[in-house]
Amino acid sequence: MTGLERDKPAVRILLLEDDDPVRDRLARIIDGWPGGRLVASCATLGEAIRQITDETIDLLITDLNLPDGHGVQAIRLLRERQPEAQAMVISVLADDRTVIDAIEAGATGYLLKDSDPIDIVAAIGDLLAGHSPISSKIARTIVRRLGGREPPSGATAPPPAAADAQLLTPREMDILWGIAKGFTYGELAERLQISKQTVPVHIRNIYRKLQANNRSEAVYEASRRGLIKL
Amino acid sequence: MTGLERDKPAVRILLLEDDDPVRDRLARIIDGWPGGRLVASCATLGEAIRQITDETIDLLITDLNLPDGHGVQAIRLLRERQPEAQAMVISVLADDRTVIDAIEAGATGYLLKDSDPIDIVAAIGDLLAGHSPISSKIARTIVRRLGGREPPSGATAPPPAAADAQLLTPREMDILWGIAKGFTYGELAERLQISKQTVPVHIRNIYRKLQANNRSEAVYEASRRGLIKL
DNA sequence: CGAGCCCTACCCTGTTCATGGTATCGCGAT
DNA sequence: ATCGCGATACCATGAACAGGGTAGGGCTCG
Structure with a gap:
């Protein structure tokens, strides 16, 4: 070591982004930031998997659309191998499934590429401060997932299942x-x-209420919400 | 019938904030914004309840700590009476209980007062565009609620999966x-x-091993056998 | 080295599903 | 008494799925 690492533990960052210009730009920014050290800058999932397996990472910054896989896979592996590490997504994808997948996989940050120029350093700082830098469009998906709708008729419903109790009609159940x-x-x-x-009519209504598009999704959603237990 | 519902798409905003200077400042900003119309500016929950009951509101902007109650109550009432309306919290409170309560009550925006000066107009625009303007510290609470659980790969779950562990190949899992x-x-x-x-090939093999004939049955069976947990 | 298994890939065919629209009936609420 | 909604029912179309066969490449294990 030639005095690169002083008293302060620099944040070990792994960057995963398949688009060359974007990756290079991000890499330069991170490299120029004194608080972090770029462990590696990968263009493929395979390369990232190797890095996650071999190196110690504090923060993974990843795209989702990759030529040889999905960024969520990298997040999952990271959470498995290095549970202390954080993960932040930087992607153009904003559909519900992708967002929820990423968050459930363990991402605590999610920035949309399309929006205004990303202040990556601010986002990293935010993340390491225990916050969650998330684009507002992404946040809506997450909020919808938690808040849903429908007013609690009483004062407060203790179990989450109670809130959804009236979501489906008896027949739909x-x-x-x-x-x-x-x-x-x-x-x-x-x-x-x-x-x-008549059956598909009810099923359609269930899909609408659970925001599902097929049977498995509906079952998954219903199970997750405690409407049914398998 | 006053018959003015269709003329102008101005956003009808109800402001609820007990601190006089803050309320006045926000009121002035909203008033000066051509896209919105300030229906009322309340300092107490009681006053807000009256407004929510009597007036049509598109957006409620509310504090949480109120002299005669909690802002979440206003959100709940609004969601009950006017389900189409949106609610945004502006508060200093950031504890898990409060945040989750607010989101579950139906708030789709949540700005922390303590952070940098709030661009309320930008946040309103964001909200009305279907996004969720949320301070990153608040977002972390919400993200933790969704994703903060155990990683899906059962590293420490030998008892249930032991018998059937080899039933499905890794790819089939x-x-x-x-x-x-x-x-x-x-x-x-x-x-x-x-x-x-290739996908249906694996699926067929799964069906055979689980004695299922379609996706839902397979998921049901797999869940019952502890191969997956939903 | 051949046996066995896994993963991969393609072909074909018939069935089931997802989704749109439209409509009737009864019930509770307005 | 009209309205909203749940439950019922039918039609039609394109997408997705289930199930069958065949087969090559890679891997491990006697």
């Missing part, structure tokens, strides 16, 4: 059970003694 | 995760970087 168990339209119709034309 | 979350062939193929022809 019947249908939900059915799709969780893998029944087809026909089986469900027979079991509930209704026309097989 | 990847696929299983995907179908539990509702991914299509194409999405799964992209995320795992394999051909979309």
Whole structure:
């Protein structure tokens, strides 16, 4: 060591971004920031996986769309191998699934590329201060996930399930059970003694209420919200 | 009927803030903003409740600490009476309980007073654009709520998975995760970087091993056997 | 080195699903 | 009494899925 590391522990940063100009720009900024040390600057998931496996990382800054995989995979691996490390996403992706996936994988920061020029150093500082720098568009997805809607009629609902209790109608709950168990339209119709034309109507309504687009997603969502337990 | 609902798309804003100087300052800013109309500027929860009950509101901007109650109560009432309306918190409070309460009550914006001078107009615009202007410190609380749990890869879960651990191959477990979350062939193929022809092959093998005939059944079975936890 | 398994990939075919629209009936609320 | 909504029902179309067969490359293990 030639005195690069003094008393202050520099933040070991791993950068993962497939777009060359963007990566270089970010790398330069990070390199020029005295508080951090750029462990590596990767263009592929594979390279990042190698780095995460071999090196000690404090902070992963990653894109999501990668030529050989998805940035969330890097986040997952990082959280597994180095639970103390932080992860921040910098991406153009803003759809609900991607955002929720990233957050659930352990990302604590999420900046949208499309917005105004990113102050990456400020975001890193924010993150390391225990905050979550998140673009407002991304935040909305997360907030929606928590807050949803529908007013609690009483004062305060202790269990989260109580809030969603009225979300689905009784019939929809019947249908939900059915799709969780893998029944087809026909089986469900027979079991509930209704026309097989009616089943998809209920299913559509369930999808709308749970913001799902197919059966598995609906079951996953319903389970997550405590509407059903598998 | 006063018949003025369609003429102008000015945002009807209700301000609730007990601190006089702060309230006046915010009121002036909002008043000077051509995009919005200040319906009322309240110093107490009681006054705000009256306004929410009697007037049509598009956006509530509220403090939380109030002399006669809590701002969250105003948010709850608003969401109950006027579900289309938005709510934004401006407060010094940042504890988990308060933040989660506010978000669950329906707030889609949450700015911390202590931070840098608030650009309230930008935040309002953000909010009305469908985003969620949220201070990064607040965001961390929310993110923790969503993602702060255990990493999905069961590093320390030998008891349940032991018997069936070898039932599915690693790749099949990847696929299983995907179908539990509702991914299509194409999405799964992209995320795992394999051909979309290969995905159904794995799925078929999973069905065979779990004795399932469709996705929901497979997820149900896998969950029941402890292969995945939703 | 051949056996066995996993992962990969493609072909084909029939079924099921997702999604739109439209409509009737009953019930509780306005 | 009209309105909103839940539940029921039908039609139609394109996308996605299930299930069958075939097969090459890579890996490990006797």
